[in-house]
Amino acid sequence: MLNTPLRLLILGAHPDDAEYHAGGLATIYRQRGHTVKMISVTDGRSGHHRYQPAELARVRRRESQAAAAVIGATYEVWEYPDGALQPTLEVREQIIRAIRSFQPDLVLTHRPNDYHPDHRAVGQAVQDASYMITVPLVAPDVPALTRDPVVAYMPDLFTRPYAFVPDVAIDIADQMDTIVDMLACHQSQVFEFLPFNQRVAEQVPQEEAARRQWLRTWYGNIIRPRADRFRDALVRQYGELHGRQVAWAEAFEISEYAAPLDDATRERLFWFL
Numbered sequence: 001m002l003n004t005p006l007r008l009l010i011l012g013a014h015p016d017d018a019e020y021h022a023g024g025l026a027t028i029y030r031q032r033g034h035t036v037k038m039i040s041v042t043d044g045r046s047g048h049h050r051y052q053p054a055e056l057a058r059v060r061r062r063e064s065q066a067a068a069a070v071i072g073a074t075y076e077v078w079e080y081p082d083g084a085l086q087p088t089l090e091v092r093e094q095i096i097r098a099i100r101s102f103q104p105d106l107v108l109t110h111r112p113n114d115y116h117p118d119h120r121a122v123g124q125a126v127q128d129a130s131y132m133i134t135v136p137l138v139a140p141d142v143p144a145l146t147r148d149p150v151v152a153y154m155p156d157l158f159t160r161p162y163a164f165v166p167d168v169a170i171d172i173a174d175q176m177d178t179i180v181d182m183l184a185c186h187q188s189q190v191f192e193f194l195p196f197n198q199r200v201a202e203q204v205p206q207e208e209a210a211r212r213q214w215l216r217t218w219y220g221n222i223i224r225p226r227a228d229r230f231r232d233a234l235v236r237q238y239g240e241l242h243g244r245q246v247a248w249a250e251a252f253e254i255s256e257y258a259a260p261l262d263d264a265t266r267e268r269l270f271w272f273l
């Protein structure tokens with residue numbers, strides 16, 4: 001069944017972006033024994049209303065390790081300051097080295113247009129790295145790859161210059177509990193900063209099981225509109241009957257800057273569809 005395990009690399013801007021946007025796919029990969037690595041390019045030091053930045057960065061590093069442990073993935077948190085990321089040559093070269101050394105089959109990242117400047121910077125840096133990973137004299141300390149992996153973008157809501165295209169859409173109902181378990185590890189975010197930021201802090205229950213249920217509803221409500229936006233793709237993927245009923249979905253847009261998703265590659269990377 002399992003030949004060579006696939007390698008999935010998720011490059012997000014913050015500690016939690018990978019789980020938030022692609023926790024379902026990461027879970028599916030791990031369930032089948034494939035290898036998953038998540039990277040947060042920034043240290044997450046800015047997302048809180050009480051911690052000091054250095055302390056928050058330490059907290060979020062711990063939270064990320066716990067989230068990765070839920071599915072048996074690895075999580076790397078880099079040290080660029082949260083909220084101040086730019087798609088510099090330094091960031092690009094670090095991404096080139098990370099992709100070369102991990103040798104992923106599939107890379108997921110943000111689109112270069114997205115609400116958060118750090119997300120845009122990571123998306124841009126990955127786009128800029130995509131071809132360069134095959135060029136040996138760029139970052140020559142890590143051997144170049146002979147071919148690009150498939151690079152795909154995680155969804156955002158922006159329509160200019162063009163709206164996100166769901167090239168692959170996945171029903172994640174079976175993975176929801178695991179995604180929520182991973183998100184719950186990011187306690188400083190999902191139970192503290194995000195409810196504070198969204199002025200719903202008083203709604204968060206104190207007791208653990210109730211809190212987990214609250215998180216499931218909160219996250220479910222946030223991502224529910226996604227399934228409607230991807231409805232046509234879900235119907236193409238699953239047929240009329242099932243496709244119309246999918247409540248929670250993840251979708252990915254294939255980047256033109258890296259390997260194309262031909263039929264054989266689609267079959268290999270998304271065997272479960």
Ligand SMILES: [Zn+2]
Nearest residue numbers: 013014017116
């Ligand atoms: Zn983020």
